[in-house]
Amino acid sequence: MNVIETNNLxxxxxxxxxxxxxxxGIDLKIEEGEFTAIVGPSGCGKTTFxxxxxxxxxxxxxxxxxxxxxxxELKSSELIDFRLHNIGFVFQAYNLIPVLTARENVEFIMQLxxxxxxxxxxxxxxxxxxxxxxxxxNSRPSRLSGGQQQRVAVARALASKPKFVLADEPTANLDSxxxxxxxxxxEKLNKEENITFIFxxxxxxxxxxxxxxxKLEDGKIISDERKS
Amino acid sequence: xxxxxxxxxxxxxxxxxxxxxxxxALGIFTGVFNYSFYNGMALQRIDSAISTEASHIQLxxxxxxxxxxxxxxxxxxxxxxxxxxxxxSVKATCYRFIVQGMIQSPTTSTGVxxxxxxxxxxxxxxxxHDKIIDGAYFEGISRNPVVIGKKLAEKLKLKVRSKLVISFxxxxxYISGASFRIAxxxxxxxxxxxxxxVFVRTEDLNQLYGADIKAGHEVAVLLSHxxxxxxxxxxxxxxxxxxxxxxxxxxxxxxxxxxxxxxISMYIFMIIILLALIFGIINTMLMAVLxxxxxxxxxxxxxxxxxxxxxxIMVETVFLSLIGxxxxxAMGIAVTLIFANSGIDISSVSEGFGAMGYDSIIYPVxxxxxxxxxxxxxxxxxxxxxxxxxxxxxxxxxxxxxxMNM
Ligand SMILES: Nc1ncnc2c1ncn2[C@@H]1O[C@H](COP(=O)(O)OP(=O)(O)O)[C@@H](O)[C@H]1O
Ligand SMILES: [Mg+2]
Numbered sequence: 001m002n003v004i005e006t007n008n009l010x011x012x013x014x015x016x017x018x019x020x021x022x023x024x025g026i027d028l029k030i031e032e033g034e035f036t037a038i039v040g041p042s043g044c045g046k047t048t049f050x051x052x053x054x055x056x057x058x059x060x061x062x063x064x065x066x067x068x069x070x071x072x073e074l075k076s077s078e079l080i081d082f083r084l085h086n087i088g089f090v091f092q093a094y095n096l097i098p099v100l101t102a103r104e105n106v107e108f109i110m111q112l113x114x115x116x117x118x119x120x121x122x123x124x125x126x127x128x129x130x131x132x133x134x135x136x137x138n139s140r141p142s143r144l145s146g147g148q149q150q151r152v153a154v155a156r157a158l159a160s161k162p163k164f165v166l167a168d169e170p171t172a173n174l175d176s177x178x179x180x181x182x183x184x185x186x187e188k189l190n191k192e193e194n195i196t197f198i199f200x201x202x203x204x205x206x207x208x209x210x211x212x213x214x215k216l217e218d219g220k221i222i223s224d225e226r227k228s
Numbered sequence: 229x230x231x232x233x234x235x236x237x238x239x240x241x242x243x244x245x246x247x248x249x250x251x252x253a254l255g256i257f258t259g260v261f262n263y264s265f266y267n268g269m270a271l272q273r274i275d276s277a278i279s280t281e282a283s284h285i286q287l288x289x290x291x292x293x294x295x296x297x298x299x300x301x302x303x304x305x306x307x308x309x310x311x312x313x314x315x316x317s318v319k320a321t322c323y324r325f326i327v328q329g330m331i332q333s334p335t336t337s338t339g340v341x342x343x344x345x346x347x348x349x350x351x352x353x354x355x356x357h358d359k360i361i362d363g364a365y366f367e368g369i370s371r372n373p374v375v376i377g378k379k380l381a382e383k384l385k386l387k388v389r390s391k392l393v394i395s396f397x398x399x400x401x402y403i404s405g406a407s408f409r410i411a412x413x414x415x416x417x418x419x420x421x422x423x424x425x426v427f428v429r430t431e432d433l434n435q436l437y438g439a440d441i442k443a444g445h446e447v448a449v450l451l452s453h454x455x456x457x458x459x460x461x462x463x464x465x466x467x468x469x470x471x472x473x474x475x476x477x478x479x480x481x482x483x484x485x486x487x488x489x490x491x492i493s494m495y496i497f498m499i500i501i502l503l504a505l506i507f508g509i510i511n512t513m514l515m516a517v518l519x520x521x522x523x524x525x526x527x528x529x530x531x532x533x534x535x536x537x538x539x540x541i542m543v544e545t546v547f548l549s550l551i552g553x554x555x556x557x558a559m560g561i562a563v564t565l566i567f568a569n570s571g572i573d574i575s576s577v578s579e580g581f582g583a584m585g586y587d588s589i590i591y592p593v594x595x596x597x598x599x600x601x602x603x604x605x606x607x608x609x610x611x612x613x614x615x616x617x618x619x620x621x622x623x624x625x626x627x628x629x630x631x632m633n634m
Contacts, residue, residue, distance in 0.1 A: 047631070054529075056529055056626055056627040056630075057627045077533070077534070080528065080531055080532075080534070081531065081533070083529065083531045084530065084533075085531070089526075089529055089530050091526065091529075091630060093522070095522065095523065095526040095630070097233065097523065097527075098240070098523075099233060099236035099237055099240060100236075104229070104232075108229060108233075109531065111229045111230075112530075112531055112532055112533075112536065113531075156530075160530075160531070
């Protein structure tokens, strides 16, 4: 079954004097267990597209369906809840809570979901071990390298047991070694636990790891290739 | 966990938080100490009003207080005093014979209120005997002793053992006078009182006036505790229907007003301080929200709802306010305790206070109830100060906040 389906998804910004057609009629289906890269030059609409899929931004027209939910029909309060229970986010700038330790950062989202303390602690430790940070669970973000912080962010994204993980340029701030570690880890999670990843990038090394590559230009899909 | 995030956020920008904490602490300290100071001052005034002037309850003939005529005395004052003294929760009673008279020294003369008292009984009611600064309390002079105030003695240029003449209109309307000798000179914190009140023995005064020794204008009642005043007054009113039974608050309305206005003035003062502080707190929290735009955007993105974001900002603001407030209160309590025993000598700046009946050494007093009230007020201030910054935070669009480069 498709996890995500978009139909004629369009976003036009007109808060400035000129209209910006950031996303222009994207039709796309992404299935469970895919490992998909959205690629294209800066400004081609990757972030805008991911934000609409993730329920962070309202489309100008078109639909986004996640599972049985038409995301574009949700009210803003429902969207927050939708994001909390369905989507894991990884951001370019890691965006961890600086005053919390790695484990607390991962626990935080489960607390928002109302999970009890024992389950939270257990799962947070497991996830951090899985991303290779079992020995850093009590470190604050400022004591971790960029690559380590981003791995905490992946653990946090997984903590809520989302339907899929959206990662907007997750490696843009990382050096090549950290980039590789992060991608290997994501690949492993995808293969072993069937976690669906959708990430955007313009880095060719990252593109090569993906099993499906969707190229965007001026807000439109110009190619959609699957590797076997 | 939101609590813990909020708490840690308070300490994130240490300098900024410490600046506002210091301001809050100082403001609250000022309010608390100001209160304890004036509270001490008022309580001392009330205390001395009760122990030197009014006692707890007084009985007079009806109409006497409005128009204190000498002939309006209670014939069996002694008996009434003795009867009341044997009642429950009554510590002591006495009766006094009072005349308006002239006091003359060789150099000058002045009008005074002459109180005929029983020195032994009077001791149990008022603290006149403690206020003697020269000579002795009705001792050392065998015939017609008088005790006068220091201010009056100075005015009349008299010393202990000096002779003076007291004259007044007697029962038959003729001016009668007699010479008295100063046994003691007293000083209370109320200059006006000292200047206009002299004490002689009932036996001397009543005889001069031409009344029975058992007669008096006033029966003063001191209770074992001031809390019993309303009940006792009620009882006595029922027992002595033809007498006027008044408690100290009615006898000295200006003093009683102190009691009732003190809390109100403290609250007004405190609210003004908190109002000034609230702008500083709002500003600090606005900066904190602005600085964390991206982080708040992230939190909203991953699914933190508005109520929780609001709560997080609110708790942080309340923490900030309460820490500052509690430090300020602690400082207020500490300084109050330091001066509670030694007192604060304000004689150098308080020339005028004596005339109004205030002591020149103030012993600050802080009530638990008022401390609790201040804590609650600070808490409410924190909540109010949080509203605007929290609303600002809620207005953030998470997608836009995340795009910001900071
Ligand atoms: N809030 C906005 N208002 C106006 N234009 C915007 C806004 N956000 C993005 N854009 C524009 O939309 C286009 C797509 O942007 P974006 O989705 O961020 O691309 P990418 O992530 O591929 O770099 C760009 O031209 C960008 O300038
Ligand atoms: Mg982008």
